[in-house]
Amino acid sequence: MSRRLEGTCQQRRPPGFLRPDSNRPWRERERPPSTIGYGSAKRDYDDKDGSQGRDCGEQSKRSRRDSDSGQWYSSPDQITWREGQVPNQSNGRDVGGLGRSHGDWSDSTCRSTVSFRSTEPKMNEGRGRRDRAQGQGGRSFRGGGRRNGATGMRRRGPDFRPCKTVGELADLARFSLDSMSHRDIAAFWSLLPRLLHQRSSVPDPTLEENLRCVISTTCNRMRSFRCRDLTQTSLGIAKTISQVRRGHQQCRANDPLQITGGLLLSDSRHFVIFDVIGRSAVSMLESFDARHLSNLVFSFGLVNRNPDIGDDTLFNVVGSAAAKIMQTFDPQDIANMLLAYVYVGAKNSSLFRKIRETILGTDLGIFEGQALANIVWSFSKSGEADREMFNHIGDHIVARSLYDFLPQEMSIIVWAYANGRVSHHALFDRVGFHVTRLVSSYSFKPQELSNIAWAFATAGESHPVLFEKIGDYVAALGSLNSFKPQELSNISWAFSAAGVSHAELFEKIAYHIAGLDCLDSFKPQELANTVHAFCNAVRPHPALFDKIGHYIAGLCSFNLFQPQNLSNIAWAFATAGESHPALFEKIGDYIAGLDSLDS
Template sequence: MNAVLVAVVVLCSSTGPARSVSPHARRPPARGPVPGQGGFAGRPLDGRSINQLLVSATSAESIMRVFIDHRDRFEDVNLSTAWNRLGKQHIIPSDRRVFFHRNERTLADMNDRTDRIVHRLAPRNLAGIAHGIARVGYRAGHRTMLRIAHRALNCLADFKAQEIANLVWALSKAGLAAPDLFDAVARETRHRLHEFKPQELSNTAWAFSKAGVRAPAFFAAIAAEAIPQLALFKAQELANLVWSFATVREPAPRLFEEVAREAMPRAHEFNSQELGNFAWAFAKADHSAHALFNALAAEAVPRLHEFKAQELANTAWAFATAGVRHDELFAALARVFVTRVHLFKSQEVSNTIWAFATAGADEPELFYAAAEAVSDRMDEFRTQEIANTAWAFATAGISAPRLFTAVAHELRERQGEFNLQELTNVAWAFAKRNIATEDIYELLCDATCPMVAQLAPQGIANMAWAFATVNAPSAHRLLAAIERTLVERMSSELLHEFKAQEIANLVWACATVGSSSERLFDVLATFVPARVAGFEPQDIANTAWAFSVTQQMRPALAAALVARTIESGADAFGLEASCQLHQFNMALQLDQPFLPDRVDTVLPASPAGYRLGDTPPLELPHEMASNFLAAMVVQAPAASSQLHNDVSFALSQLGVAHVNELCVAHAGYHCDIAVLPDPALSMPRVLMASALWPRAQTAGAACRVVEVARPPSPPSPPALAAVRSVIIEVNGPWHYTLNRMPRPASVTKARHLRKLGWHVIEVPYWDWEQLNTLMGKEAYLRRELEQIDFAPAAGERRPPAATSARRLNAARTLDISGAENGRTALRARTDARSSPAALDDAARPSVQPPRGGIRTLDRSGAATRRVALRARAGARAAPAMPHDAARPQMQPPSTGAALLPTGEARVAWDGDAVGALVKRLVVEVRGISTAKGESLLARATVLAGQGRNLGALSVADWQCPGIGERLAERVQLAASGAHPTSSGSLREERDERAGK
């Protein structure tokens, strides 16, 4: 049979001519690889071949295609490779959601298959799957990752270093909590860290910090292992390493020191994110490394255009937190921020302006740009970001009304969302900017009062300070809640947690508001004496002032405050603090005996030898007290209020001679209206503020000081013409609480003045506002004056004879600061023919014409009063005073040395005559205002002191500041022929001359 077949084949092949095959003849196509199959089409693929397909895939979609085509033949290793390779594919965030949606079923199938084989996977595969799921961001795979973490607990010893690092990194990246696994890793691999490469050390530390796992011993081991090989770390690994330690606040000073030394010459290797993270880590760890920050700043400034918004914000925050002021960097950051503020998220805006405010960077353009952006996008901001933003603008002192209006709106709309710290920051910010929006503080009070017990000491102090600063109507309610909380929680020693500044701010707030906080002050007084040694100068002043004006001072506290004040030195205290300590010194002299110390009072180590029951110091050292008194004296008001001027006018209509805005010697208090014991013998002394307090902001301004020359004599019968030694305080709303109770500061001032021998009348604003007519106002003042009992009250002192010699001498020394200072100031004013308006306009006697023959004290200054005194009294000597020899004598200026006529051409014009003439000129000559009248009075005083006849002056003689040629012509015409008399009007004089 086979032979037959062979024969047939041969016959067939030999039949016909042979045909040649063309090289272009069509051949069947080659069976090459098809998509998804590589070179394995046409035959079943094994696991190794599928792995090769997965490794050669160039996109996430092609990996999905391999799984779809060969899912039934996928082995364990193939699933691990698929997830690992999927995690390494770069999928931009905008395409990630589309990818997950398109491959939802495929991914779910792959995840289910993986989940079913976790129990038998090797460590390498477990780590690879977890790493891939975490990197690709597949949230549905988190359940599988947790199963992997549980499986790893049973075979952790079999994991290699890289596998451990990858597994914990993946869990942290996915945000999954696996505390048991992390504890096991920290416990079992601490002694294997020598197996870890730099990247693995860095990734492991990052994973623990990202998961918030505290493992001090493990982190210490990582630091010890990393330090010797820091040179092998890449820039990113260095940044991640220090970031990790800073995040979990694990102290590693040597690691940070060595990393800083390694990073400084390599700063150029860091990208923008790493530069920001590096600075953030060192700031967060509170590790001082100024040289490193300067190197980072030098590298960052020319590359800020590469920084993302978050990186810019982190860099600014880091430098501000570290306290590194790099002006060039902050200026560059501000320029970038202004142009890209619309790209910043709410947290990034908040952090940036917080950083600039904290660093004190003077970049107003940044704040203005931020104010507009925040105001427009306030609904995007979280409550913490709103509070931080308000705090930043208040700290920087930037006026942003629109921003604060938006903050107030959000506070009303979202009041239940703000926590206590945020409420405190908002209250502080509004108070710092002096924004007294009443409903906002009511809202803050309503939200805070029920939760005061949860406030930290700083929050309590800041909230109290804020409400007191703006005089919020609800301040009393808030302070009452604070007092209840603090007194009730004394067993928990909450008050002992207060810092010095917080104690000082709290008591200052209570004293400023006038809150009834006796129990709180009583409790504070038991332990504050032992804490005073740590008080800063402003804390000393606030505490001493608060306890003094509320009359809650205790002997132990007074002794401790005196000792701390002396230790600090007078130069340590500013103007305001010096004024507060002067009142404290007045309290030492006038308010003792103080309340007794409690038996549980903790005494300070200094002053040595002080025991409970001892008498506190009677006053501060003389030189220091003089310095503080000088500070009080130069605090002259800028101007009198309209209410004050109205009372002064009514008093003038009664014919009562008085002086406005006068400072009482020794007490240092500036009083609204003073009726002097004897205006002739107790002349106001005109001083330059710089002579008393060179550091004062008001240096160069003039102020007037008066000291009572002799005890007042009781009038018999009482008559307004005999009223003397009276202080009239015109008290506006600030002097009272909402229920119209006087504030402690006002009460203290009146109390001290009374104890110094003055009769004090207080005119409340609400009483005066009810008087609609001048007659009613005069009747009110007459009634108050006639009710004065000029007999000394029990416990009160006769001024100043009843004062100690030491205090009297101090008062006299500070009263005028020496005759030379007074003469210098007066001579400078007189020679320059300057307007008395250069003095405090409010510090002048009333200018209304007298009624009933009662002389009103003129405004001609000390020189005019000396002229008046000699012309009126002649050679009559002033009544002697105790210690009169110690009193510096005021000499007249050189320009007024000739007080009496020496020839026929000289005319003796006394002070009353000069004042009367000028007052009538002010009335009769149109165009002379009060200010110009002051200038005219100064000019007339100088000319009268030279013996010139004011009735025969030329137009040129009358010209002075404010009085030009045209106005001088009217003055010369009106004054022509005037005689040196203090009574009658010019018109009467002219009529008399015409009649003659």
């Protein structure tokens, strides 16, 4: 990354464009929805996520139920909605010297003599509720306001808004490389993740080369970006990688997800990109405002990257800078900052304490349900749950209408209190009765039900009506195929731990698991929790125990099993009176073959 990429990308004539309807990322917090893609490079404002604000006014029209995990929600203990693990440290290679899987970026520096002019939006055109409320509207010229001779002049640059597919976007960008400003490059990356799932009827044979050229140009010019363009580019690349990780393994070779994944992920190329972004950001950290600082860190959270900056790490350096301007952070900025630290596993107690002080001194009426859910989840997950702050937030929620919160947000909130071992009976009582009113009319997602049941059982909050309603709801479903193994395990465990024996629910879960072709998707703890729950609930189901017993006995190795897992499994089979000689022999041979029983 320390040298420029050399060579030449030959320009070619772009095909005619079909004009758009942009697809949007699945994460609710990341994406302001729109039928118009981001990317006019002629505006001097951007949305909260760092992307340009053409469609931010559409935010009020979206259904917040579209979010999966969690944008930003994560589930109980072993639930991980984000894919991948914290990556290894970069090998320090320059981007120009990266490997040649899907082609090397260094084989060309992409140039073009063709330029496109974009249509200048009118003052405040496309401005959304958020920006108007913050008084940020009114500037349509880059650089803020009119300059000498600016009345009749427009800067050259592409208008990406009409692009409907990744192929069209990459084609226009490659053709316009000579005329693209830093803002235009940022606009390209802001729009790319929104179009990744749009399929063209005819594969574009030049897509890989076009994307490689844009990536090469971005890498060469990134060091000279200012804070806003650097943040927007970083967030766009992070969203792109997040989508690619979730879907490119199941795509065809010529699919945009597969091609993009090859260019960004092969040989850990994205690590090098984010290391350079981190160093560039630190060099001008004093120029970042709260929004850009929060979005920058959040982008690193999405890709699980915390690069070294000298003798320190990026998250430590940014944490110190954020603490100094914490009074300027709004709820969404705070939530994104916290989520990023949890995603990369970075500890910064001083930053968390500063955020705690800010929240305790702030009117929580300005916090949306999602921000409150993300904040308490982050504190709980990081082991920083503070009783005073949690009581402050819990009292506020109790006094507030729970119709301000989506079921997913409520499930995350009660999970955070239970996981953080913070008791708040009034909060659980209100949420419990609210959910019982909703459960018959609202289509709950499996994880929402799992989180709620797990939280009430873990916190020791008795609510028989709630458990009965959840049990009836799950038992009445036509199929449990939408439930993940951990959700089935957690619901079974929660009912057992709460002392609620719901015959129809346990029978439904047992028949579903026993009827599966394979149990490879179940982790050892999920298998242990399931048989333990059925045993404790005194709900014998020979077919279920037989299925799980045969599966465990047939495993080649127990290396993934913790001693507690094997102990619980053996105890459950014995206590339930379920004979399975092959299973017990397998467990016995494994334990006898251990060098030590100290663990």
